[in-house]
Amino acid sequence: EKIHSVIFKNSVEASKIVAQEIATLIQSKQAENQKCILGLATGSSPIRVYAELVRLHKEEGLSFSNVITFNLDEYYPMTKENNQSYHYFMHEHLFNHIDIKPENINIPDGTVAIEDLNQYCVDYELKIKNAGGLDFQLLGIGRTGHVGFNEPGSHVNSGTRLITLDHITKVDASSDFNGISNVPKRAITMGVSTILRSKRIVLLAWGQNKADIIKRTIQGDISAEIPATFLQNHDNTTFVLDQSAASEL
Numbered sequence: 331e332k333i334h335s336v337i338f339k340n341s342v343e344a345s346k347i348v349a350q351e352i353a354t355l356i357q358s359k360q361a362e363n364q365k366c367i368l369g370l371a372t373g374s375s376p377i378r379v380y381a382e383l384v385r386l387h388k389e390e391g392l393s394f395s396n397v398i399t400f401n402l403d404e405y406y407p408m409t410k411e412n413n414q415s416y417h418y419f420m421h422e423h424l425f426n427h428i429d430i431k432p433e434n435i436n437i438p439d440g441t442v443a444i445e446d447l448n449q450y451c452v453d454y455e456l457k458i459k460n461a462g463g464l465d466f467q468l469l470g471i472g473r474t475g476h477v478g479f480n481e482p483g484s485h486v487n488s489g490t491r492l493i494t495l496d497h498i499t500k501v502d503a504s505s506d507f508n509g510i511s512n513v514p515k516r517a518i519t520m521g522v523s524t525i526l527r528s529k530r531i532v533l534l535a536w537g538q539n540k541a542d543i544i545k546r547t548i549q550g551d552i553s554a555e556i557p558a559t560f561l562q563n564h565d566n567t568t569f570v571l572d573q574s575a576a577s578e579l
């Protein structure tokens with residue numbers, strides 16, 4: 331196995347450790363007067379990590395004044411105000427509660443006109459590059475093996491782009507959208523190569539329904555059929571799992 335994994339009793343404990351790693355990174359960059367470039371994820375998996383970061387800000391004075399964030403993805407089309415948007419999610423769970431500068435928050439914009447999207451995606455990549463690249467990328471994983479919204483078939487060299495959501499992904503999102511017919515058919519996502527360029531990657535997976543995809547991701551052959559398997563080629567990735575998600579390893 332090339333991917334390093336750590337198994338915790340539960341997601342509460344695991345999330346605290348991950349938040350602590352992020353906090354330590356932010357503070358070490360602060361000490362060197364440098365920006366800290368974080369790649370962030372949505373979904374249920376990172377919620378407790380964000381809650382712990384908010385607690386560290388409120389109770390232990392952790393500052394995000396030197397932090398620049400890039401989110402992985404956003405549904406398309408999607409307005410920012412929609413409470414199903416990843417824009418809304420990130421503000422609700424993290425940005426509204428910390429001292430990050432609004433101009434340092436980057437989330438793919440689900441309102442960009444379709445004819446402007448290619449250029450928008452190129453610019454998103456460039457913005458990450460010009461910031462110095464991602465120091466840390468937080469990931470969840472979909473049951474299709476997607477990271478961000480890189481669905482099966484995503485090329486290892488893919489960059490930020492518009493993608494079509496897999497049927498299973500739409501099934502999993504259907505409860506958030508009050509039925510599968512309301513789930514957006516597409517999304518903007520950072521590419522596999524965008525993610526793999528991050529200096530450090532931590533993927534979170536909790537619960538029995540992730541056990542099968544975690545096994546296939548860590549122990550299976552590297553293939554675009556399960557884009558998360560490309561993480562096997564990254565030399566600083568850790569899978570942080572609870573006992574249920576690790577139960578088939």
Ligand code: GLP
Nearest residue numbers: 372373374375470471472478479
């Ligand atoms: C969505 C997101 C992914 C996330 C996945 C898993 O599809 N685009 O980034 O990893 O959901 O979600 P959850 O953490 O709720 O299981």
